[in-house]
Amino acid sequence: MDDATERKLTLSHLWVAFGAFILACFMGEYQVLERSGLISALDSPTVYFASVSTHGVLMGFVLTTFFIMGFGYYTATTSLKMPVWNLKLAWVGFWISLLGTVMAAVPLLTGKASVLYTFYLPIQAHVAFYFGAVLLVVGSWLWCGIMLVMFSQWKKSHPKQPVPLAMFATTANALLWLWTSVGVALEVLFQAIPLALGWIDTVDAGLARTLFAWTLHPIVYFWLIPAYIAFYVFVPKQAGGFLFSDEVARAAFIVLVVFGLPIGFHHLYMDPEQASGWKLLHGIGTFVVSLPTLVTGFTVIASLEIAGRLRGGKGLFGWIGTLPWTNTMVLSVILSLLMLILGGFGGIINASYAMNAMIHNTAWVPGHFHLIFAGTTVIMYFAIAYYLWPVLLRKPLFSNSMALIQLWTWFIGMGILTTPWHVLGLLGQPRRISTVVYNTLLTLAWKPYELAMIFGGLILLGSACLFIYNLVKTQLNPAPAEFNQQIEYADPIHPVESIPEYLNDFKLWNRVIAVLMAISFGVPILQFFFMDTFGSPAWGY
């Protein structure tokens, strides 16, 4: 099958994603430097908060959304062996999202939208920022629609056959994102935009936070699922073995989507506008959703062990040494899992209903999510890019050894950046300050950790530059005459011939989600319309 049009579509999405990524990396390094107060000439809250807002939006919304869309299109077309449905619509989605990105970037970069990526109503940004965010999401909804259509078309023409795991997981992610984005869409459409345009005089900050919490947790699974897809469908083959279990992988994705959605209140543990019972309910759900991650860890490590033993590894740990450590996908998954174990431990503390008070809004929190998102997740985005680039361009990767150095330095840099960040949190440093001006003895203990972070950030920036350089060089290289690398999906040890419809479809699960969402968000949202609440007028910043 000639998939030149799909390859172009995918490549365009991925370049936007990584363009946003490298820009945001430079901002990140500036931010640690400014925050440390090392160079007093840099000191400027105005620039810092504009930068931190842009960094968050680029990494959290632009890198992820474009990467997921591009990767999703190519996964769909290659795993289902059919062209992307309605290619024109896919391009419309791309341009809408890109337009939204540019529209949001202008106020962000000019300091007209320094509201950080969580919006912070009743603080108000320029209305173009909100419209840009809406367009970015609307474009991604078109992607969701295309994925769902391709999923059901394939099922119709292949009755009773299991949907390929890669597509099953991609569809799960599309469904997850449709549900996830409703919360923030309601906040922006009914609160932020009407307030910015002067149609309403006040907003309820408590309701705004509740709606954002709806989105704020599942969005991280939206980002994480591509990494898990690579774990399951690429890693075993690249390591030279087989996927340990295809059925359990499907179940893990279902549990992730179903329980990932109704648990956002662990972001509101310390908020006064929600009662403790609802928080506890969401807290319990948060622990339940660690199950698919624990299962994924098991399946991936088991798959790696099979590969290691097939390659001649003996003994309890001998198989680790025989793994192909010079394969970018295999190296990435090992480093990714290491960061997942450390980050997961921190996550349990954050999820703990009461213990969270100790670290809430301290430097610990960005330390945690950089480790788990920029570490665990983004290192798999790198791995997928290194894997797809030769396939998409029909050219060999410019340098495999450069890619290996890049992955190792990303891992080391992330360790040097996030370990002191966690410690600063335990020492009481708030997360969202641009510099330390408190005149108290406590701050003396913070200094060495801030300096270490600059160094960690510098390693990460260098690593990010190597990544982009490698991709650009690959693209600019002349195409060799004979090079036709195809995407290869891993085979499970036990091929799946038939599967219960419940593990092959989302109709039931979609209803379960609806019920769980009604239970966990129904009363907490409706309460705002029955209580005597007092809205807040718009404020500048």
Next chain:
Amino acid sequence: MQIDSIVQRCHDLAGKTVDFLQDFIAQMRTVHVDSLEQKWIKIALLIIGLLVGIITIDAFFHGVNPPSKVETIDSARLHLSKEFAESNLGVQLDDKGAIVVRMVAGRYSFFPKHISVPAETKLTFRWVSMDVLHGVHIPMTNMSTMIVPGYVAEITTSFPKPGEYPVLCNEYCGLGHNHMWSNISVIAKEDWQAPTHTIANKEANNG
């Protein structure tokens, strides 16, 4: 007649649910799960159950809950409210002798800017915002809460160790956010004296 049909419908629904669950379980039984993986899933569920058990028992039996009193207030008219009028802020004893600390957060400080409280004593803090979203954390203590405009954030805690602590805003509230902090002195229990203006207030109220 009508009741009969409703009963019939409920009966059908229950039957359908049972059928569905039986079918669901039967189908799931056909799925191949390796015995090693089954063991791991059980271990994972056990760990999750243990953690959930701890937080649930703490919440229900030890009352360990985050600040969650859903109480509304008009943040734009705090100065006109009786409770958060300027003269009423800070540390006070209520009728039962319990210590209540009323604080207002506003860009860019906490008011009053300095307070003294006793160590090892139960304190009830009531925080309100007069403008945007704030958060407050006294590092090395459990005194942490979000302060959302329109709501009263109430938290009950005690400080085990005397000393001078900073009170830090830990939520982005504007370009001056860095400068939003104040001080609290935690004084040994035996050296602490209830603020005198409280007594005056009380007398005024009683009179």
